[in-house]
Every structure is written in structure tokens, then in C-alpha cells.
Amino acid sequence: MIKIGIASDHRGYVLKEQIIDRLINKYEITDCGTTSEESVDYPDYAFKLGNLVVDKDVDFGIAICGTGIGISIACNKVKGVRCAKVDTIEEAIATRVDNDSNIIAFGEKMPIDKAIELIEKFVETKTSEEEKHIRRRQKIAQYEEEQC
Secondary structure, eight states: OOEEEEEEOTTTHHHHHHHHHHHTTTSEEEEOOOOSSSOOOHHHHHHHHHHHHHTTSSSEEEEEESSSHHHHHHHTTSTTOOEEEOOSHHHHHHHHHTTOOOEEEEETTSOHHHHHHHHHHHHHOOOOOOHHHHHHHHHHHHHHHHHO
């Protein structure tokens, strides 16, 4: 069974809970928090999720905050994470095919049905083994290795 980690701040909490309810029977879900709508700092949850992904405790991650932007930036600070804020099916496919992204991010206003559709497409899409995509991913990884 595919393992998915999910994290949110207080603004993404409601969507996170809806996603868990909809996907709990399809995937093995690890909830990284938060646990309520009480104000918290999204980086704390982004880093927890990012570490689960790079440590291979989960196969993919889902990150949610007010806009999806802040939490995606924080996730990408974890060495080895490739998080993309996604709003369309085309973006979900492209970020997996081209970038081998391992975390998908949403804003709190993403409709639940659309979020589920995007997550499922993200998870089922295979990464390209085309030379140009491999080369580009390797350049990013090399730069990350040298700088971090």
C-alpha cells in the first residue's frame, strides 16, 4: 500500500482532515499535524513532513496552508524534498513527470473533490526517465548537495 504523509497549519486543518477521511481506506496515511484550528507555525509541520519523505517513511507527502505557498517553501528547505504547489491536473502530472516531485501542496480553499483528484493523479503518475529530465533533476540535486 502506498504511504502518504500529510501536514497542515491551522488554516489547512479542515482540508487536511477531509483528505484523510477520503483517502484513509486507499492509502496508508501518516498525519503530521496540526491537530486543530488553533494558530501554529507552518514550518514546524512542513519540516516534519519533509523529513518523513526523505527518510522514506512515506512515499509521498501532502502539505496544506492558507495559500499552499508558505508550506511549500518550507518543505523545499528539507534536503531531498521536491514540493510543488499544484492547482491543476496538468501541473500534478508535469511535476511528477518532469521533476519527480515527492510532496504536493495546496491552499486551504482547494475544493475537496479537486484535491482528491489531484492527489490521485500525482501519486499514480510515473517519473520520466527521459535524459533531459534526469539531467535537470541531477543538476538540482548536485546544487543542493553543494549548498546544503
